[in-house]
Amino acid sequence: GAGVSQSPSNKVTEKGKDVELRCDPISGHTALYWYRQSLGQGLEFLIYFQGNSAPDKSGLPSDRFSAERTGGSVSTLTIQRTQQEDSAVYLCASSLQGRLSTNEKLFFGSGTQLSVL
Amino acid sequence: DQQVKQNSPSLSVQEGRISILNCDYTNSMFDYFLWYKKYPAEGPTFLISISSIKDKNEDGRFTVFLNKSAKHLSLHIVPSQPGDSAVYFCAASATNYGGSQGNLIFGKGTKLSVKP
Numbered sequence: 001g002a003g004v005s006q007s008p009s010n011k012v013t014e015k016g017k018d019v020e021l022r023c024d025p026i027s028g029h030t031a032l033y034w035y036r037q038s039l040g041q042g043l044e045f046l047i048y049f050q051g052n053s054a055p056d057k058s059g060l061p062s063d064r065f066s067a068e069r070t071g072g073s074v075s076t077l078t079i080q081r082t083q084q085e086d087s088a089v090y091l092c093a094s095s096l097q098g099r100l101s102t103n104e105k106l107f108f109g110s111g112t113q114l115s116v117l
Numbered sequence: 118d119q120q121v122k123q124n125s126p127s128l129s130v131q132e133g134r135i136s137i138l139n140c141d142y143t144n145s146m147f148d149y150f151l152w153y154k155k156y157p158a159e160g161p162t163f164l165i166s167i168s169s170i171k172d173k174n175e176d177g178r179f180t181v182f183l184n185k186s187a188k189h190l191s192l193h194i195v196p197s198q199p200g201d202s203a204v205y206f207c208a209a210s211a212t213n214y215g216g217s218q219g220n221l222i223f224g225k226g227t228k229l230s231v232k233p
Contacts, residue, residue, distance in 0.1 A: 004160070033220070042123075042225035043161070043206060056220060091160055106221060108153075108160030 002026075004109035006092050012115045013082055021077045021112045023092030031098030032075050033106070034059075034067060038088040046090075049075060050098050082116045089113050120144045121209050123224035130231050136194040138227050140207030143188065147209040151221065152181060152192045155204045164205070165192070197231045204228045 005024040013019050025032050034046040045059040049069045060066070064082075069075040079086055089111040096104050122141045130136045138152075148169040153161035167174040167181045167190070174181050180193045194201055205228075208221040 035223070040225075042121075043208075043223035045220055045222065048220055093160075105163045105166075106151075108162070110158065110160045 004092055004094050004107055006109035006112050010113045014117055016081055018080045019082055021090050023075045025094030029094035029096055031095045033093040034077050035091045036088040084116050087114055087116045121207055121222050121224040123207050123227050125227050127228040130197045132231055132233050133196045136197045136229055138192040138205050140190045140224055142209050146211040149210045150190050151208045153206040199231050199233050202231050
């Protein structure tokens with residue numbers, strides 16, 4: 001596609017429910033990233049994919065968070081047993097090869113606003 | 118511990134004047150720095166970057182300055198325009214270090230308001 005696409009754009013859920021957030025990166029981009037932005041905070045790194053593997057999962061805040069990527073394309077971020085502190089904007093980004101430099105940029109989607117009641 | 122710090126949460130500037138946004142970092146392995154701009158309900162968009170081999174990079178109204186000894190960078194916007202009103206994020210990467218060569222570490226952002 002022309003840009004990074006995320007769905008849904010908004011998600012309201014009840015505490016304790018599971019949610020799945022989807023990211024469709026730019027076609028041909030092998031690197032995919034998930035970030036989140038909580039209210040008043042910066043962008044917090046969650047996980048990085050190179051192809052279908054995740055060499056860096058260091059940002060996942062707990063074992064309730066998991067992510068997968070299939071076919072080197074679409075990625076799903078799953079949050080199990082959601083808590084109110086999970087409320088945030090979840091942003092997905094992609095880049096061509098994951099070697100950020102003056103010749104390779106990181107492109108973001110518009111994010112999913114998750115609200116846990 | 119925050120590796121990238123933007124200590125001013127907000128900045129207000131008059132149209133036509135210069136906007137200066139500041140960013141400090143702590144990790145000496147960082148060698149690539151970027152500024153992203155974010156409007157409400159949109160994802161961040163790339164604005165300008167600088168490699169650690171340079172101390173200045175200019176693109177139109179936007180200039181980024183890097184002071185490696187002080188671990189400090191700044192973004193200058195001149196002249197500032199009302200359409201520049203947005204949240205500006207500073208980001209850094211250690212492109213040749215460790216496993217995740219592509220990971221960017223972001224600051225908390227500075228909200229710039231340019232008044233007509």
